[in-house]
Amino acid sequence: MSTSIANAPYHHGDLRNALLESALIIxxxxxxxxxxxxxxxxAVGVSAAAxxxxxxGRGALLxxxxxxxxQRFTRLMETIATDDTLDHMSAMGRTYVKFALDNPNLFRLMFSPALRRDNRPGLRMAADAAYRTLRHVTGEDVDTDRxxxxxxxxxxxxxxxxxxDGQIAIQAGEDIEALVAEIIDKH
Amino acid sequence: MSTSIANAPYHHGDLRNALLESALIIxxxxxxxxxxxxxxxxAVGVSAAAxxxxxxGRGALLxxxxxxxxQRFTRLMETIATDDTLDHMSAMGRTYVKFALDNPNLFRLMFSPALRRDNRPGLRMAADAAYRTLRHVTGEDVDTDRxxxxxxxxxxxxxxxxxxDGQIAIQAGEDIEALVAEIIDKH
DNA sequence: CGATGGATGTTGACATTGTTCACTTTGCTC
DNA sequence: GAGCAAAGTGAACAATGTCAACATCCATCG
Structure with a gap:
């Protein structure tokens, strides 16, 4: 709707979001x-300089x-925090891993050293917010023992x-989520 | 020694190793x-096509x-395996982390997804050898419990x-190795 | 010996990328 | 409606990975 390839107007209207969406897919x-x-x-149908x-620059897009x-990660963790039927510690771990497996390259980008290299305050803040939520979810019982x-x-x-990274050998037909839960709940 | 900048001969003599050494530094x-x-x-003083x-290509250099x-990682683990005065499990963990902190970008490269993307049998073999050694060091007691x-x-x-990635906040003047040992030896 | 061929380096070119600059188009405000 | 800032265009630049054609060296064989 926002982007009709044919008859594209000179001004896109919502280019910033369109770029982000395409970038995420790529x-x-x-x-x-x-x-x-x-x-x-x-991909968005716009010039290279737009x-x-x-x-x-590219770094800012990343x-x-x-x-x-x-932000998506933080929101996931918050939904866990508000669900009292769960073992927060275990659910946090499973959701953490699931998020990584569902968005592998995004997860890698979040922890990319190249991004941390140049000081990007926005990134730092978003990451800190996520960790704060993480600590909140896992509760004080852990917070006291660093x-x-x-x-x-x-x-x-x-x-x-x-x-x-495919380092853990998965046997054919194995239930990865079950394995993850087993490892996380060990002890 | 091998490379005197002035009066450099047409043939380098040991270019492959010289490239690897410079590449590692960079x-x-x-x-x-x-x-x-x-x-x-x-850096080696040679043309771009050499x-x-x-x-x-670049990927092969990486x-x-x-x-x-x-290989260096595997050798480190092997020295631990042959030392019977150590708690293998704990020493392995501390050495693992120390290797990563001593060679951060090399460690990252070893686990780089970009390299795993294109199938590089040499990499796969070197990695498998390392994991074999790892399993050997940690002993059968763990090998039985996947x-x-x-x-x-x-x-x-x-x-x-x-x-x-600098995600773990280190307090000023804190002994990182001690913290690592504490975390690894937990339980 | 001396020529000769394969290994090793060089030069120059090409496509592609990130980035910038001058310009154009558009929508909003007095 | 005039004009101005925001948003998009197109051409250009330097740098990169890569390749093909050419140059140089070393070792081997008559």
Whole structure:
């Protein structure tokens, strides 16, 4: 509706969001390295220089993507926090891993060192908000024991990363979610 | 020694290794994205096309770097395996994390999804050898319990990645190695 | 020996990318 | 309606990965 290829008006109207949507699709299909600024512009049907009216270069586009990723992640964690029928600690871990597996390249981008290299305050803030929610979800019982909290976080994050990179051998027909739950609930 | 800048001979003599050494230095200083094939050639004092006589493009150079990384990693683990005075499980974890912190960008490259994307048998073999050694070091007691083994690996790997990305807040003057040991030895 | 061929480097070119600049088009405000 | 800022265009630039054609060297064989 917003983008009719034929008879495209000079002004797009909502280019910034259109760029982000296309960029997210390309990111998940091609990976960060395959996400070219010109590709995004081409996908939206706009000139190569147009994105610069909305983003301060390629890095800023990536940052915006990562920020939306953190926001979606945070929202997921919040829904867990408000559900009292759950074991928060376990549900958090399973959702954490599921988010990574459902959005592999977005997840990788969120933790991309290239983005952290140049100081991007927006990213830092979105990430901090996510971690705050994380700590809130896992509750005070863990918050008081820093070592235990870090151990739990490391286990969940490591599991997500290893699964994402295909490092953990999955046997044919194996239920990954069940395996994840088993690992997370160990002890 | 081999490369005297002035009076450089037409044939380098050991260009392949010289390229790898320079590439490793640049990698650790600039990150994978900042590692340009032309930069490496320039650093060695050779033309931009010369590396193609020794590597099948940029990806192959990166693969060779990652392979040497896995080899060094494997050698580290083997020295632990032959030392009977150690708690293998704990020492493995601490060494794992230390390797990541000592060679951050090399470690990241070893687990880079971009490299795994195109099937690189050499990389796969080097990685498999490393994991075999890992399983050997941690001993049969864990090998029999797949879930426990994966949980331990995930915790160690996650800890490495989170530290690498600066996600774990380190208080001023804190002893990181001690914190790592504490987290790894938890339970 | 001396020529000769394969390995190793060089030069120059090409397509592509991120980015900038000058310009044009559009919609909104007095 | 005049004019101005926002939003988009097109041409250009430097840099990159890569390749093809040419140059140089080293080792081997008559």
């Amino acid at each position: 990111l998940e299909r091609e990976g960060e390295a395959g996400l070219g600024l010109r590709d995004v512009a081409r 994105p610069y009216r909305h983003f301060d 940052e915006a993507l990562a920020v939306t990723g953190y 070592v235990a909290a870090l151990a739990a976080w490391a286990r969940v994050h490591g599991l997500a990363v290893l699964l994402l | 990698l650790e200083r600039e990150g994978e994205a900042g590692l340009g094939l032309r930069d490496v050639a320039r 590396p193609y006589r020794h590597f099948d 693969e060779a770097l990652a392979v040497t990384g896995y 879930v426990a083994a994966l949980a331990a690996w995930a915790r160690v790997h996650g800890l490495a990645v989170l530290l690498l």
